[in-house]
Structures are given as structure tokens and as C-alpha cells.
Amino acid sequence: MINHTGSFYAATANYTREFPTLTDNIECDVCIVGAGFSGLSSALHLAKKGFKVVVLESAKVGFGATGRNGGQIVNSYSRDVDVIEKRYDKKTSDALCSMIFEGGDIIRGLIEEFNIDCDHRQGGLFTAVNKKQFEGLKHHKANWERYGNKELTLLDKAELQTMVGTDVYEGGLLDMRGGHIHSLNLALGEAEAIIQMGGQIFEQSAVTRIEKGAKPVAHTSQGSVKAQYLVLAGNAYLGGLAPNISNKAIPCGTQVVTTEQLSDALCDELLPQRYCVEDCNYLLDYFRITGDNRMLFGGGVVYGARDPANVEKLIRPKMEKVFPQLKGVKLDFAWTGNFLLTYSRMPQFGSFADNIYYLQGYSGHGITCTHLAGKLLAEALTGHAERFDAFASLRHYAFPGGRHFQVPFTALGAAYYNLRDKLAI
Template sequence: MIGPDAMTASPYPPSWYAASVEPLPPQPALQGDLDADVCILGAGYVGLSAALELAEAGYRVVVLEAERIGWGASGRNGGQVIFGFGCGESKLAALLGRDDARKLFDWSVEGVRLLHERRARHAIDCDWRDGHMHVAIKPRQIDELKHWQQELERDYGYPLPWWDHEALRAQLDSPRYVGGLYDAGSGHLHPLKYALGLGRAALAAGVRVFEGSRVLRMTHGAKPVLHTAQGSVRCDFAVLAGNALVKGVAPALDRKIMPVGTYIAATRPLGADRARSLIRNDMAVADINWALDYFRLGSDHRLLFGGRASYSNFQPPNLAWVMARRMRKVFPQLAAEDFEHVWGGTIDISFNRAPHWGRIGHDNVYFAQGFSGHGVAGTGLAGRVIAEAIRGQSERLDVFARIPHRDFPGGRTFRTPMLVAAMAWYKLRDALW
């Protein structure tokens, strides 16, 4: 990871996010053995959301976090809050049927609404901005987006306006795009501020969070036990909310997801007028290439630009230069600008890009993973759905659990090179058609 804040004492990996927040006071590491009603692995959006809901319902909740609250993808992501799931509505309809696909879509919209409810209820200041745009680069992508527009309105009751090139250019000063779909109900935020706000709310609700407490193994049974190097937690219910960072605690889950590196960069502050000249309505933007670019403005008027995913588990060479080149294709007027911060992290994708949520073991171990790049709103929804199931209302989790999932082919040795080869084809298609 790259950035001038690399040598600071921040407990978080270097990023503009980490450089622009005040961390919560550190929580102690687990020492000794505890009992709890619910033990949650991971203090990210899923774990904190579930913990908050369960604590407010009177459960004794312990969260075990290997690093710090919001240290993983929850504190490093692109900050774009959108409806839906990574696989798209058509895939879910093919997997589950139209009726269940409609339920899942409506619940994804609830996930966005739930984020706003939590922001308001717990006074979480996370730099929220309204508006999101999916943009087309090529004529075939206009057809793809307009087909999606029709599908969303006809099958899901979610109409979105089409902006042609002229309307789009009035708000987004880039020559790269030929049109797009605008969603006033989605938007963007500062992800680490939101994670810390959830953490603060969970602590206030009585959740016990232990940082620096990596879960090394889990013992299944009538009362699962999560073991760390210096202690353990025995519980009635366990929740695995580490996503791509669980690594070995539940091998059956590990085989269903692929860790993918993704990267974000931030310019220096451009000044209010210059920043707003780029994106006049302050919306977030994402293209629809397989290897997509996405970007937005930060609260201090810098451009945050994301993309350049890595499927090989290695940071791409010359990352800052590559990211800057991609940015200048979008905004040629920033040709003289470099990045002050470049950082990355790992997201989890499932083989079919659909959410992978459910139970394992004795049906008292719950999990949510496979957010596939749609995690900011979806993770908060997952926390609520799992909390509902633990409280005896499993109808919604049961729908998610019916989504079929397969292991990535090739096992640990060959799944990454196989995926790299597949991604090369999709990138070639984006470039040529």
C-alpha cells in the first residue's frame, strides 16, 4: 500500500480513510475463557450489525476481531452504496425463480434504507452523499443498461431515469461516457467512519469487542467454541463474519469464495470549485466493464478513484502509475495530477457472484460471505437477517440459503490461475467490443 501516511502510527493500513479519522480507543485482547449467547468472528459491517441488533434484543454478545474494528474491507472499500447483489437480478431469477428473486431485490433496497436508519439512530457522521450513476462507455453498453432499466421497472418496480450523453455531461465532465442510469436512492460514504460508528454503537449497546484476537479454530457442537491464541468463547450461536479473511476456520466456506485484491487512489484536495466541476451533483460513478472503474469526490474535495482489481493475490506492479493513467482517461483535465494515497484490500467473490449466506455445523453456526463487490449495503442487511435467524425468525435467511453455490474449480493450488485466465478474457472483451 502506498501513501504519505504510511509511516504514521495509525492502527489501520495506510489510506486516505485512515488518515482522515480518529480511531476508537483500542479494545482489549481476549484473555482466558468466556461464555456468551452469541460469539461473532469479525468486527466489520456484518459482525457489528448483527452484534448491535442482538445486543439491543438482550443477548450477551462477544465479537472477536483479529486486528481493529473496521480494519478489513469494511474500512477500505470504495464507499459506493447501491441496491442489488453482485450477480445481478437475472442470475438470481435463474437460480431461485422470479418470486424469490423479487424478495431478494426488495431486501437489498432495504439494506440501503437500513444503513440510513442506523446512521440516524446512532448519530454516525460518515460523509453521506446522495446519488449513484452506472455509465456506459460503448454503444453495446447503452443497450445493456437500457435492457436492465426495463427489467428493473417491469419486474422489480424500481424505475431509474436514463441520461443521454448531453444530460450526463452536464453533471459529469468526462468525454469517456455515452450515457447512464441514475439512481437517486443510492449514494456514497466514508466507509471507515461508518464502520467506527457501528463499532461505537455496538459498544454502547453492551457488546464486548476483543481486538487483536484472531480466531484460530472453531469447535462445533451443541455449544460452539471459538479459540484464539490466549482464550476461547463458548456460545449458543456463532457467526462467521470475516468474509475473505476467515482463512481456514471453516474450510467448506473457504472453498466457496475467492479473495480478490481491489485498489483505490486519492488525489490531493482539488478545491471545492475544481472538484465540483468534475462531478457537479457529487454522485458516485461506476462503469459497467468487467474490470470496472469507479470514482467519487471525498469530503475534502479530492477525487477518489477505484479499479484495477487483482485476481492473482499480488499487488499489480506500478500500481500508482496504472491508476493515474486510468483516471486521466476519465478526466483528461487532471493530466497534471498524481495521487497522494493509493491503497487496497481484499474482497470476497463467490463463483456465481451471488450472496452466500446460511448455516453450517449443528445449525447454530451462521455465516455471510460472497458479497462480490456489493457489500456496503448488503453486509448491513446480512447482519440483520442473521440476527433475525438467531432470534428464531429464519424465513429470510432460508431464502438466501437456497441459492446454490459451488466450489471454485482447481482447489487452493489452481483456482487462482484459472480465474486469472478467465478474467483476461473478460478484459479483452471490454477492450475490443
């Protein structure tokens, strides 16, 4: 049996339901591989439209990035408005940019509709490490306002210090359409909603092979699911199940720690409004106060998804640089998890064999975009594919260097941009 990693999320999960293992040969309308946010959002939106859905998970609901991330509701994609408008034609860029805030709206709607207890708080901050980044935040604000976000406030250094108890930043941008959640509790709440609507979820049911055909079949070691449509939503944990899409992205690891529970007074000193924070560096740091008064702090990237030997050694110096108040504080949890990075940094949605769809490659912006992905998939399967097709039309590029050199080449590129951040150029 494959259980959750030893994360803060797993230790504080609200739900204890054990979903069964698939031990039979069954049929449904849509079979979804992966019970992370992509798969759960797809199942939810499809079930709402009357589809009979089955979700197959190789481990536990939320086992992968869904249950290991920073828990921040960050709008847009890993490439934002300025890049999208330069890179794609106007019709495509207009379509993509019109959806940059929808994922967060979907999450808030699901929390309210299904009364999901996941420590949801409104408000997210982007912080500038230098004056060049602060100028960038001015453009960021203007771009987002053009697409309808009127809940943005630019903050100078003094104003930001009333919200983040540190002097390491030059300023920031507050987005009240952002926020943060206990991500595993959100996923488990969504899973409960799927069951309520008649869907089925099977854990410890890894798909071993896919049989293409008029009705594709997902085979596990003890059973199978035949469906009208098959959806691959395993993202960085899909493995070798579909080499034609997995070779267009690389898994990357990110590291997170969570402190012991802190006093109310210390939390008020660190983040008095309890907004979540991410800085503007290429290799960014992100942090927030959890619902039970812990500092959750993450950052850094390990290309190729290798687990570092000592997560605390990597993250503690970053945390204590931002917050000297936390020097020597006990860390109760430290873990790592994989996300899927694409060369374009844009998500990869599409289909092959006419009835096999895939959703992957959120490049670090998965919480909001996965929820959008599920809604777009449900639209596509009910004859309204225009918005899904805006993503499906994007070309998927392989990383340079081939199978053996793509990881070192990508790491080299990241080191270059990290140096630019440090030199403020």
C-alpha cells in the first residue's frame, strides 16, 4: 500500500475515508487516471453534467503535488499576460488571458457549494526583492486590471511591512482574488463531493496499461475500466503510461517545511493579515501561516524530481533570512513533491486517438489551473470545446538536450536566471 508522504497536510487531514481498490472489470462514461486536482476537478465538472465517472488513483487521493504544494491560490499561469500576448496570435492570447482568474473562482465556488473545510483565506502577496522587480509589479498590476481584476493594491516598502514582518522586500502587490487553502483537505472534500454525485474513486489502483479503441480500457493489476472517454491526469506522477506526452515535460521537485505551532503574537508579527506570500524571483520562495498557526515555507527546485537528502537544510536558511524571528524554531514537518515543468511554461491540454484526453504541465501554477482544466474538459466533452482548444492549439516543445541532457540544461538555464535575480538585471 502506498500512503501519503509525511507532510503537514497528511497529518492534519479532516477526512479519513479509505476508498476501495479496483478488483473488477467495470464500465463508465469517463475514466480518469489520477486523483489529484486535475482528475478531481474533471470528475466533479463531468458528474455535474450527468456523466458516470470513475477515478483511478495509484496511491491515495491527493498523493502527488495536490497534497504537497504551498497551498496558494495564485492566479494566471506560469507565463503571464505579457508573454502570452507576445507569443501567440490575438485570438489565442485573448482566449487564454480571459481565463486567468477563473480557476480561483472555481475553487471558491466549490468550497461554498460543498461546504469544504480547508482553512480558506482570501488575499495573496507578490513581493519584490529589488527595485527592478517592484517596477515589474507595476506592469503586472496594469496587465491584470486590463483583464478585469480590480482587487489589486500596489504597496511600497513601508506599506508592505505592515503585512509582512520583514525588511527584505522593496515592495509588493496585494491580490485579494488570491488566497490560500489546506490543499489536501480541499482535494478530499472534492472527492467526497464526487461520491455524493454518484462517481466512483478507487485508490491503490495504478493503471498498468491503456488499450486504445472505440472504447478505451484502463487496466490495473486487479481489474479494468472501459469507457467512452479516458482522461490522463497523472501529471508528474503519470510515469511511462503515455510516452507521447510525458516526453514533452520534465518532473521537478520542490521542498516545503512547516514549523511547530506558533503563538498568536508571533503570527501577528510575521503575517498579521494572514495573507500568503510569494516573491518575484525565478526560483521563488513562498510562505503563509496555516490554519493552526504554523509557518509553512517552501522554495527551490530540484530538476529531474530527485529527492534531496535534507529538506530542512535547503529551506531553513531561506526562511530565517526572511524571518530572523524564526531562527532555531522547531520544524515539525519537511517534505518534497513533484510538479511537471513544460518548456513553454504553459499547461499542456489535448487529446489523441479521438477519445483519450490529457491535462498536465502546470509548471508550478497547478492549484488554480487544474480546476480550470477540469471545467474546460467537461465543456469539451459536451460539445463546447472552444476554450479547451485554445490550450490544445499550443505547441508542445521538448526540452533541449534529449533524454540524457534535458535536466542539466534546464538547471543551467535556471542558474542563469537566478543569477540575474541576485544581480537585479
